[in-house]
Amino acid sequence: MPPHVREFVDRYGPQARRGEQASGVPWLVTLGQAALESGWGKKAPRFNFFGIKAKATLPEPQRQLLQTREVLSHPNGKFPQVISVTRRPDGKYAYVVLDWFRAYASAEESFADHGSFLRRNARYRPAFEHTADPYAFARAVAAAGYATDPSYAATLTGVMRLIERAG
Template identity: 65%
Template sequence: MWSNAASAPPATGSATAADFRRRYGTYADASRTATQVPALVTLGQAALESGWGAHAPGNNFFGIKARASDPPETRQLLRTTEVLDRPDATFPEVISVTQRADGKYVYVVRDWFRVYATPEDSFTAHGTFLRDNGRYASAFQHTDDPYAFARAVADAGYATATNYYDALARVMRTIEASN
């Protein structure tokens, strides 16, 4: 997942959290029905990962990666930042690698990300991705508590940002307050 999206509420003059909820809430609700991922988590991740919808190239609201072997019409090469434990990872293009004080490495790269025909397709794929990936199985013990679900997803390594849960919870609270 790309980790450079804005976590703050939208700036004055742009879409508000209420606008975002109105525009994409139906897709999050449909994903919840199909996959059991709490709609608030889906909306929160979509807002966080896409900068409140401002950065969703190819309708990819969640930063879901693709493989180079995926059909060309389903993938796009995008610039992103990754934090990894090793200095020798491979990507389609490595722009820079910098070691942090904690020994991890910050990569600025271009990597493959999924392309979706519509936002609805992206929201559905996000729920399916979480549901079908064993890495996130523990989150599904908390389908009645979106914050516990979000914590479990973050703890399972959904994003490389060390403060991902805190940023996601802030966005989720902003969305809840936008009623």
């Protein structure tokens, strides 16, 4: 087991478990998404562990402009700044862009917002039919469009398995 996995689980696992009690989102999904979206905590600018986007109208302390990658089915996506667009072999378009993301004062605030975000967005409602099965919950969140990466569900469930092995 790579040491960074154990360190991440030890450091953020309790927050994910508290989040499950508050929101009903399985702790393994929360911790898996935090690990995947933040590169095991190495890329969480202003504590955005989950890659949650922000509206441009959100007050400045609560948002930040970050570079990200997106995969869309069309070449005319709208972002604050498009750096590049490349057609993929599957006919979709890979973007490198600057886009608005939420910013938090702490990791605790980020983890709490993750559960609230999933709970209050109707498109994720079907996931809450699977709270007893974190893998089904994760697949439902991915199917609802949490990320634009077509392989997001497989990648997320792989990260979740690694976290489970870490104990």
